[in-house]
Amino acid sequence: MTALRRSPERIRLPLGFSFSAVAAGIKVSGRPDLALVEVWGRPCVGTGASPVQAERSSAVAGGASAAALFTTNRVVAAPVEVGRASLHSTGGRVRALVVNSGNANCATGRAGIKACERVCREAGKLLGVPAAEIFPSSTGIIGVPLPAEKIHAKLPELIAARSASERGVRAFAHAIMTTDTRPKIASARFRVGSQAVTVLGIAKGAGMIHPQLATMLVYLFTDVGASARELQPLLGQACDQSLNCMSIDGDTSTNDTVLLLASGASGARVRDLRTRKKFSAALSAVCQSLAEQIVSDGEGVQHVIRLFVEQARSREEALQVARTIAHSMLVKTAWAGADPNWGRILAAVGRCGLPIDPSRVQILIGRQKVCHNGIACPFNERQAHRDLAQPVCDVRVQLGRGPRSVRFLTTDLTAEYVRINADYST
Amino acid sequence: MTALRRSPERIRLPLGFSFSAVAAGIKVSGRPDLALVEVWGRPCVGTGASPVQAERSSAVAGGASAAALFTTNRVVAAPVEVGRASLHSTGGRVRALVVNSGNANCATGRAGIKACERVCREAGKLLGVPAAEIFPSSTGIIGVPLPAEKIHAKLPELIAARSASERGVRAFAHAIMTTDTRPKIASARFRVGSQAVTVLGIAKGAGMIHPQLATMLVYLFTDVGASARELQPLLGQACDQSLNCMSIDGDTSTNDTVLLLASGASGARVRDLRTRKKFSAALSAVCQSLAEQIVSDGEGVQHVIRLFVEQARSREEALQVARTIAHSMLVKTAWAGADPNWGRILAAVGRCGLPIDPSRVQILIGRQKVCHNGIACPFNERQAHRDLAQPVCDVRVQLGRGPRSVRFLTTDLTAEYVRINADYST
Numbered sequence: 001m002t003a004l005r006r007s008p009e010r011i012r013l014p015l016g017f018s019f020s021a022v023a024a025g026i027k028v029s030g031r032p033d034l035a036l037v038e039v040w041g042r043p044c045v046g047t048g049a050s051p052v053q054a055e056r057s058s059a060v061a062g063g064a065s066a067a068a069l070f071t072t073n074r075v076v077a078a079p080v081e082v083g084r085a086s087l088h089s090t091g092g093r094v095r096a097l098v099v100n101s102g103n104a105n106c107a108t109g110r111a112g113i114k115a116c117e118r119v120c121r122e123a124g125k126l127l128g129v130p131a132a133e134i135f136p137s138s139t140g141i142i143g144v145p146l147p148a149e150k151i152h153a154k155l156p157e158l159i160a161a162r163s164a165s166e167r168g169v170r171a172f173a174h175a176i177m178t179t180d181t182r183p184k185i186a187s188a189r190f191r192v193g194s195q196a197v198t199v200l201g202i203a204k205g206a207g208m209i210h211p212q213l214a215t216m217l218v219y220l221f222t223d224v225g226a227s228a229r230e231l232q233p234l235l236g237q238a239c240d241q242s243l244n245c246m247s248i249d250g251d252t253s254t255n256d257t258v259l260l261l262a263s264g265a266s267g268a269r270v271r272d273l274r275t276r277k278k279f280s281a282a283l284s285a286v287c288q289s290l291a292e293q294i295v296s297d298g299e300g301v302q303h304v305i306r307l308f309v310e311q312a313r314s315r316e317e318a319l320q321v322a323r324t325i326a327h328s329m330l331v332k333t334a335w336a337g338a339d340p341n342w343g344r345i346l347a348a349v350g351r352c353g354l355p356i357d358p359s360r361v362q363i364l365i366g367r368q369k370v371c372h373n374g375i376a377c378p379f380n381e382r383q384a385h386r387d388l389a390q391p392v393c394d395v396r397v398q399l400g401r402g403p404r405s406v407r408f409l410t411t412d413l414t415a416e417y418v419r420i421n422a423d424y425s426t
Numbered sequence: 427m428t429a430l431r432r433s434p435e436r437i438r439l440p441l442g443f444s445f446s447a448v449a450a451g452i453k454v455s456g457r458p459d460l461a462l463v464e465v466w467g468r469p470c471v472g473t474g475a476s477p478v479q480a481e482r483s484s485a486v487a488g489g490a491s492a493a494a495l496f497t498t499n500r501v502v503a504a505p506v507e508v509g510r511a512s513l514h515s516t517g518g519r520v521r522a523l524v525v526n527s528g529n530a531n532c533a534t535g536r537a538g539i540k541a542c543e544r545v546c547r548e549a550g551k552l553l554g555v556p557a558a559e560i561f562p563s564s565t566g567i568i569g570v571p572l573p574a575e576k577i578h579a580k581l582p583e584l585i586a587a588r589s590a591s592e593r594g595v596r597a598f599a600h601a602i603m604t605t606d607t608r609p610k611i612a613s614a615r616f617r618v619g620s621q622a623v624t625v626l627g628i629a630k631g632a633g634m635i636h637p638q639l640a641t642m643l644v645y646l647f648t649d650v651g652a653s654a655r656e657l658q659p660l661l662g663q664a665c666d667q668s669l670n671c672m673s674i675d676g677d678t679s680t681n682d683t684v685l686l687l688a689s690g691a692s693g694a695r696v697r698d699l700r701t702r703k704k705f706s707a708a709l710s711a712v713c714q715s716l717a718e719q720i721v722s723d724g725e726g727v728q729h730v731i732r733l734f735v736e737q738a739r740s741r742e743e744a745l746q747v748a749r750t751i752a753h754s755m756l757v758k759t760a761w762a763g764a765d766p767n768w769g770r771i772l773a774a775v776g777r778c779g780l781p782i783d784p785s786r787v788q789i790l791i792g793r794q795k796v797c798h799n800g801i802a803c804p805f806n807e808r809q810a811h812r813d814l815a816q817p818v819c820d821v822r823v824q825l826g827r828g829p830r831s832v833r834f835l836t837t838d839l840t841a842e843y844v845r846i847n848a849d850y851s852t
Contacts, residue, residue, distance in 0.1 A: 075776030075784040075800070107769060107784075109801040142769030143802035254773050329755065329839070330847060337848035343533060343568030347680050350501030358501040358533075374501070375535040376569035413755070414848070415841035421756060422763030422840070 011166045012187040014198035014223040016040050016064070016263025019168030020161035021175030024154040026102035026140070026147055032175035034151060036158045037097040037219065038127065039064040039263055063133060064221075064261035066094040067231035069239055071256035077106035078116040078146070079136040080255060086120070086132040092228025094261055095133035097219065098123050098151075098158075099176050101204070105138040105146040106254045115148040122152050126159055137217055139178055139204065139255055169202065176204045176217055179420070181297055186289035188282040192275045195268040197224045199279070201286040205294045218243060218258040218290055224279050225264035226271075234270070234280055235260045242287035245319070246295050246409035247326045295409045296391070300416030303335055304392045307410055313402035317354060321397065322408035324352035332413030340384035342370045349397060360400030366393060437592045438613040440624035440649035442466050442490070442689025445594030446587035447601030450580040452528035452566070452573055458601035460577060462584045463523040463645065464553065465490040465689055489559055490647075490687035492520040493657035495665055497682035503532035504542040504572070505562040506681060512546070512558040518654025520687055521559035523645065524549050524577075524584075525602050527630070531564040531572040532680045541574040548578050552585055563643055565604055565630065565681055599628045602643055605846070606632045607723055612715035614708040618701045621694040623650045625705070627712040631720045644669060644684040644716055650705050651690035651697075660696070660706055661686045668713035671745070672721050672835035673752045721835045722817070726843030729761055730818045731836050739828035743780060747823065748834035750778035758839030766810035768796045775823060786826030792819060 017037055024034040039062060066087055070080050087094075098119060105112045120134040127134075138146065162168060173183035184203040189196055205216030220235070239258055260283075270276040296304050307325060312318035325331055328348040334341040342363045349356055358374035366387030368379045387393050443463055450460040465488060492513055496506050513520070524545060531538045546560040553560070564572065588594060599609035610629040615622055631642030646661070665684055686709075688696075696702040722730050733751060738744035751757055754774040760767040768789045775782055784800035792813030794805045813819050 073773060073776040074780075074782050075772050107772060107797070107801050109785075109799075142773070143797075254776060327753075329843075333844050333847035336844060339848065346501050346533060347499060347568070350499040350680060354500075356500050359535075371533070371569070373535075375533050375538075412848075413844060415844040417755075418759050418762060418839060418841040418844055421759035422765065422838075 010187075011169055011185055012189045012198045012200065013164060013166065013169065014200050014221050014263065015265035016223050017200075017221045017261070018162040018164040019172040020158055020163065021171040022154050022158045022161060024100065024150045026100055026150055028102075032171065033100055033102045034154055034158055035099045035172045035175040036162055037172060037221070037261075038159070038162055039095055039261060040164070040265075063093050063095040063129070064263045065226055065228045065231055066092045066135070067228060067235040067260045069235060069258040071253055073254050073256070075107070075254045077104050077138060077255040078108060078112035079105055079138045080257060081113060082116045082120065083135050083137070083257065086135060090130075090132050092231070093133055094135045094259075095129040096123060096127055097135045097137065097259065097261070099137040099217065100140070100146075100151060101176050101178055102140040103138055103144055103146050104140045104142045104255050107143040108145055112146060115146040118148050119151050123155055126155055135259060137255070137257055139176065139217055142254065169200070173202045176202070178204065178206070179299060180204050180206045184290055184293040184297070186286045186293070188285050190278045190282050192268050192272070192278060195266055197266045197268045197275065197279060197282070198222065199282045199286045201290045203290040203294055206297045206299055216243070216253060216256050216294065218287070220258070220260040220283065220286065221263070222260070222279070222283070223263045223266035224275065225267070225269040226262045230270050231260055231262055234276070234283060237280065238283040238287045241284060241407075242291040245322075245407060246291045247323065291409055295411055298411045299420045300414040300418070301411040302414055303338065303388065303390070303412045305335055305410050305412070306392060306394045307408040308394065308396045308405060309399070309408065310396060310405040311398045311400050311402060312404045312406070315404050315406055317401070318404055318406035319408070320354060321349055321352050321356075321399065322406055324348050325397065326408060326410035329413060332411070335388060335412035336414045338385050338388035340365050340370055340379075340381060340388060345395070345397065346371060346374065349399075356399055356401070362398040362400070364396040436613075437595055437611055438615045438624045438626065439590060439592065439595065440626050440647050440689065441691035442649050443626075443647045443687070444588040444590040445598040446584055446589065447597040448580050448584045448587060450526065450576045452526055452576055454528075458597065459526055459528045460580055460584055461525045461598045461601035462588055463598060463647070463687075464585070464588055465521055465687060466590070466691075489519050489521040489555070490689045491652055491654045491657055492518045492561070493654060493661040493686045495661060495684040497679055499680050499682070501533070501680045503530050503564060503681040504534060504538035505531055505564045506683060507539060508542045508546065509561050509563070509683070512561060516556075516558050518657070519559055520561045520685075521555040522549060522553055523561045523563065523685065523687070525563040525565070525643065526572075526577060527602050527604055528566040529564060529570055529572050530566045530568045530681050533569040534571055538572060541572040544574050545577050548581055552581055561685060563681070563683055565602065565643055568680065595626070595628065602628070602630045604630065604632070605725060606630050610716055610719040610723070612712045612719070614711050616704045616708050618694050618698070618704060621692055623692045623694045623701065623705060623708070624648060625708045625712045627716045629716040629720060632723050632725055642669070642679060642682050642720065644713075646684070646686040646709065646712065647689070648686070648705070648709070649689045649692035650701065651692070651695040652688045656696050657686055657688055660702070660709060663706065664709040664713045667710060668717040671748075671832060672717045673749065717835055721837055724837045725846045726840040727837040728840055729764070729814065729816070729838045731761055731838070732818060732820045733834040733836055734820065734822045734831060735825070735834065736822060736831040737824045737826050737828060738830045738832070741830050741832055743827070744830055744832035745834070746780060747775055747778050747782075747825065748832055750774050751823065752834060752836035755839060758837070761814060761838035762840045764811050764814035766791050766796055766805075766807060766814060771821070771823065772797060772800065775825075782825055782827070788824040788826070790822035
């Protein structure tokens, strides 16, 4: 693979989900900022029936099994608190997802929790399900009260607009964007016998942040059958190799959420070993594609670096080295200049906190070795510069300590990043 | 104090040291790049005698007691290895200090060690002292062989030029500069009875780095009498509050060195409690001034932030919070725009790794509280913007966890920093 995957042309829809978005006036720009995904027993495509009524008839059996991962930040936004508690109380059951952009509902105290709960309650009423089965997300400015009344006013329109269509998916993906320059969608399909199983992922995130606009949100939808308990480890594994192995600026949002919903509508079950293996691979591929789309849309990013840290004693050790390199402003600014300045990479390795012996460290840029056993070695500097000037370049750091490795996606740090993030916003 | 101290007009010279610098052709610019400090039994001012001869006569009694702190990076430059070993073998005795700029002699392997040892040997021969009493330092590009022959060729001229004068101090301070835009000098004098004791500090550092030009070097000279064993804890204390409490970009150089030399020429001894207390205060004041000079000369820096982290359980805890805030690219870019974006500061506090309760966190910008118990509180945004637009602004973060605090000097992250560090250099 020499180029990162962009949002693919073809979107494959899992059975059991419908999507919609509207503009509720939360974003000053007037762009769509309120989005919904509703889980059905079977897809809602082109029926003449009122969607709300059609849905109600399957309400008892409806809903998806859910697994989720949240920000590790101690400062968490109201929807993260509410969503986590709801998943706990329902045992991982979600009937609908309501996301607003333009306001993070973070650092808003007790009032923020109440506003979030009210949105869930109103949406639950309209869909005829308990508030705890409505999963909330918010992304946008921190510290500003959530305009809950604007959301309530638009919920009926949002629900009426939902459809199990590519158009619905694209509308949802656009409405959750903040500083993203493009929507992020990935999907995969596999067959087990006569059954087709689909995984669809939609994400936002480009920074982690713009002035007070935070967050990576990732939603994964599948029609495989699985309990919440079965889903959680599968989600963890898929994210460990992808969404947990990337960094743009090292900052962690207060709202980061990854949610996986399984409708079971395909008839295939992860209880079956063959299905589980194929599902796991498809889920990982979708997460990896979303990670690449997020990184390559990073704020001010000119170059994506695929950083391979190899020959570590453990995966944790490899990650520690990768994060230190990926967060070094000196390394990232050198990459912005396509400068094969391996001394900065070596210096970052040296300060990562591990007892690394520099005389065993090798560094490669593109296909060339630029540092051998911790010291300079001859290389074609023009070629290294050309490699780093590509949209994507591989950098490889070998520690000479063990057999483990990690692949980490990161970016350069450009003057444009500073400009985007330094605009006086308040 | 509302402004940071710049290099003062008046330089006070401690007894027993002479200074010089020459251009040895290591820097491409042809600027001075080789500097010397020699320790005398008494100052060498305007004598007609050949300096080398005059020095030899006091060689037996000569030399200073030394204490030093080095980089914590696992990748260390040859002069750091050689200097550390020499201090160990001599029990902390230094007769002269030889510093070159323009080449870090780092990642140069065994050949780099030999080149460094050769410089010490040649300087020792010319001064009539063992090579181990010559303390070496290098700063500049990483991974390029040290041009030792250029240094040897200039050593006689360097030694002949030395003088215990303000001119000598300024020449030394200029010659050790790399990306610094100005020399960094601070001095303090106190009296104990009839004796005057002086502390002089000279530093370089502005980044930590420019393309492959690294390092903070700090040299402290005093005429107080002290053993190496007495000096080391005094140096540690002074640095903990100053040079260890600042950050420009979070990167740690491979060559960082702080060296304290005590000639004893004043007659006062730190063994005396009153002298020790006054000396300790003077040393701290000099280190603090140098720290402020380094930070305000940081690459691309527009605003210096005095970050006070208060109400921590321990000093280490306060430092951990301060470093996380000071290294956050989002916080630093907000400061570049004079943007009172406290949400980013709170989010950095939340991800620092400590179990901090956001609902007990207060944040102040200038004199205004901008975040109360982890949530927004009304404040004059124009005033906060004006405060942050000053060359120096105080930011205060209160954790509500305990009685300890720390004062940490840091900077904004500007597009100019990126430009300086992204220039294609190799």
